[in-house]
Amino acid sequence: MNPEPQAGIDEGLRSELSKQGIFTTKLADIYNWGRKNSVWPLQFGLACCAIEMIATTMARYDLARFGAEVFRPSPRQADLMIVAGTVTKKMAPQVVRLYNQMPEPKYVIAMGACAISGGPFKQGYNVLKGIDRFIPVDVHIPGCPPRPEALIHAFMTLQQKISDQTFAGPNRPRHLDPDAPSEFPVPQFGEHDLVPPNNRNVWQPPARARHE
């Protein structure tokens, strides 16, 4: 498999130049460096995972080291949604609507067993079995609840993902992709379940293998 052709100079020449005191970079690198170091999360907690999220921002774990201490109380000013906790079916439309109202480029961390799969409440009649059924999730964190270190690790993973994004190609951020939808459909309350129960554009039910 051929590696994708990279724009700019190759890594060996760049390293050679830097030994001679000539520093070269790419515009995308500067752009991503700025983006990844000032991610503003949405101040938005749903259940017990939110307590761990709050602890992460406080002095002991200090998410401010990663440039993400500015929790915005309005989706208009946030880049990152940390879905911290159980998403009930009552709350799911609000979560999707908040995600829709966030400006581009935006990212989602699904924090904890409930947010990624329904967790211990998976059998509950009113629990959404993972927020990735409605919105695209960038980083999933398992745990019940995950410790602050896990959230910090997820945040560093997200930073790595942001810094790996390019201006063009399949790895570009959503706002540079004209085909990426600007909004995701908000589910409605149906008679027995949310209507639609999932967004097939972002989530496909796992294939069921039948052995006969």
Add this chain to the structure above:
Amino acid sequence: MTAYNPYLLIVVFLAAAAGFAVAPLLTAWIWAKLFSPKKSGPEKNAIYECGLQSKGDAWVRFKSEYYLYGIIFLIFDVETIFLLPFAVAFTGLPVGAFIAMIVFLLLLVEGLVWAWRKGILNWA
């Protein structure tokens, strides 16, 4: 050469102040027009940003009853401030001061009686 006009400085200050206020707004507007990612939609441009959908119209009428309640409460609240020093200094007051205070109290009581008879205290 024209004489120095002291008001010229104010004009310069005004122009600088206006520029100081307008320049960031203009920069933000131009930046938004040129560079901001254009992915908008009805949900994103919705006025309410709590995740819930707004219902009805914001231009609704409020009853003025609470305002009248508030005014009467304020008047008697202020009256208490006058009554406390009046009570403390009561034994040492001359007759004139006592009469003045009673007139003040009666005026307020008259206002309360008027409001009561108008039916303001009945919350309908």
